[in-house]
Amino acid sequence: MCYLKQNLNRLPEEYLMANMEEKVCPNHPEDTAVSRCASCFKPLCAQCIIKSNGDDFCSDQCATNFSQSKEHFAEVTKRDKARKLKARIKKIIFLIIIAIIGYFGYKYWSDNKESINKKLESKSKQIQKDLDKMSEDK
Numbered sequence: 001m002c003y004l005k006q007n008l009n010r011l012p013e014e015y016l017m018a019n020m021e022e023k024v025c026p027n028h029p030e031d032t033a034v035s036r037c038a039s040c041f042k043p044l045c046a047q048c049i050i051k052s053n054g055d056d057f058c059s060d061q062c063a064t065n066f067s068q069s070k071e072h073f074a075e076v077t078k079r080d081k082a083r084k085l086k087a088r089i090k091k092i093i094f095l096i097i098i099a100i101i102g103y104f105g106y107k108y109w110s111d112n113k114e115s116i117n118k119k120l121e122s123k124s125k126q127i128q129k130d131l132d133k134m135s136e137d138k
């Protein structure tokens, strides 16, 4: 209990110290950081900030990396969107084909209902006859 209490009391202080350390510019330890590099998250003081497209960076390299990874991300998102769209179009085309087949199948059936029914009837009669014959043969 006592040990836990001691640790609990110590924790916030340590956390605060670490936080303070983080908020000091590594290039100017006497200055407090006012921002962070958007690419490598290094703390930055007002003197060290390099502005690029509205973001703060520690170096031109970080700004370039950041915009490149941003471009890459946009490219990947664009490709993903295109792929999803293609898949959706394929699905729609498939459904249209099914609908067309269904429509023409139905149309064919309703146009030739009489003859199809006749054919089926004669076929079933034929089968019945064959069955009768088979049972007679026994």
Ligand SMILES: [Zn+2]
Residues within 6 Å of the ligand: 037, 038, 039, 040, 041, 042, 057, 058, 059, 062
């Ligand atoms: Zn950086």
Ligand SMILES: [Zn+2]
Residues within 6 Å of the ligand: 025, 026, 027, 028, 031, 044, 045, 046, 047, 048
């Ligand atoms: Zn600095």
